[in-house]
Amino acid sequence: MKAHDGLYIDGAWRPAGSADAIEVVNPADEQVIARVPAGSASDVDSAVRAARAALPAWAATPPAERAARLAALRDVLAARKDEIAETVTAELGSPLPFSQAVHAAVPIAVAGSYADLAAVHPFEEKVGNSTVLHEPIGVVGAITPWNYPLHQIVAKVAPALAAGCAIVLKPAEDTPLTAQLFAEAVHEAGVPAGVFNLVTGLGPVAGQALAEHPGVDLVSFTGSTAVGRRIGAVAGAAVKKVALELGGKSANVILPSADLARAVNVGVANVMSNSGQTCSAWTRMLVHRDRYAEAVDLAATAAAKYGDRIGPLVSARQRDRVRGYIEKGVAEGARLVAGGPDSPRERGWFVSPTVFADVTPDMTIAQEEIFGPVLSILRYEDEDDALRIANGTVYGLAGAVWAAEEAEAVAFARRMDTGQVDINGGRFNPLAPFGGYKQSGVGRELGAHGLAEYLQTKSLQF
Secondary structure (H helix, E strand, O other), rough: OOOOOEEEEEEEEEOOOOOEEEEEOOOOOOOOEEEEEEHHHHHHHHHHHHHHHHHHHHHHHHHHHHHHHHHHHHHHHHHHHHHHHHHHHHHHOOHHHHHHHHHHHHHHHHHHHHHHHHOOOEEEEEEEOOOEEEEEEEEEEEEOOOHHHHHHHHHHHHHHHHHHOOEEEEEOOOOOOHHHHHHHHHOOOOOOOOOEEEEOOOHHHHHHHHHHHOOOEEEEEEHHHHHHHHHHHHHHOOOOOOEEEEEOOEEEOOOOOOHHHHHHHHHHHHHHHHHHHHOOOOEEEEEEEEHHHHHHHHHHHHOOOOOOOOOOOHHHHHHHHHHHHHHHHHEEEEEEEOOOOOOOOOOOOOOOOOEEEEEOOOOHHHHHHOOEEEEEEEEEEEEEHHHHHHHHOOOOOEEEEEEOOOHHHHHHHOOOOOOOOEEEOOOOOOOEEEOOOHHHHEOEEHHHHHOOOEEEEEEEEE
């Protein structure tokens, strides 16, 4: 797609307040493919003002009509799915088949789910002698990451639209073209002017201005825990609500009774998916001591198959960060059984699929989010030890448990301090709530729980 040289505010593409621009670079070949405006605090102010002006009419729009606009948005995205996939591949580096199957298809499904929910959600209910109203929270400031650029936008904007909120979106500076394409789709779907607004820009400028703006009632952010803390502090000073989906260090617990080969192979695939740039990736594989050596061999063999199948990391900065973690893992005594810090290609920001064995729970690579194709394999003595290791980080976003009997896996999963657990390779469910315990965040996305984040409650007593 051709990049817009303006910002989408109040239903039209408008020039930014300054000539500053952001270069969009293809991570696979390091070539500049586009330039987009670097929005300023004054641009954010214009967008928030447009959203506030549009809010009353959109909030008063019947839910059935809001559902119809979301259904139209789903249909526009579906009609442009090939363009979506190609755009994500160009600015994120994701292999085209993965962009088609995940980056394009999943957001379409999520948009459709909110079209359905908006039509049936109980925005009013009777509780004793009260009528309880679930009303839109107001203007939403949505700040989204680069790793799943369209999915993260849809996971915030679709429920906000369903709730009757108006939105200002500040997408990641690495992947703004997908956000511009989404703005085109919103426009084509007939969402009223001002209800959705897009300001591309840098996080410390446009992102901070959006989080601080007194006209924003809710800040929804997905990204690092460090930035989430800052946003939480800014929002807390103004007593405004936040929804934070942050980092993860998810445990893939393979109980002794499990089908080891399947659990290891699926686990490696999960970590390598999207070049490891997934907050919910199962980056710690926990294996009983009696089956540990076999699991390590299986994982090393599986990882080797991904050498020419995964894309680059999003930026040189991210590549260097991941390589630094690999070097630290070696320095702290972990054993490399696949991959390593050396770049596998002369051009592009690639990192080899990497597997560490002999990782102990106190190592940096077992505690901190790496956000690259790096798997740590840890051994445990018994189930209590496995639970201690699984729960032994500041994060609690996702995880997995494998066992011969589903009941055995479920019993273990119930004791894990994490927001989502896949049982024996459970499938992704766009209606299930997604979000974290501990420092993995506050609030939930997807399904009815995601919609509830954008509503506030009023009771009328009779």
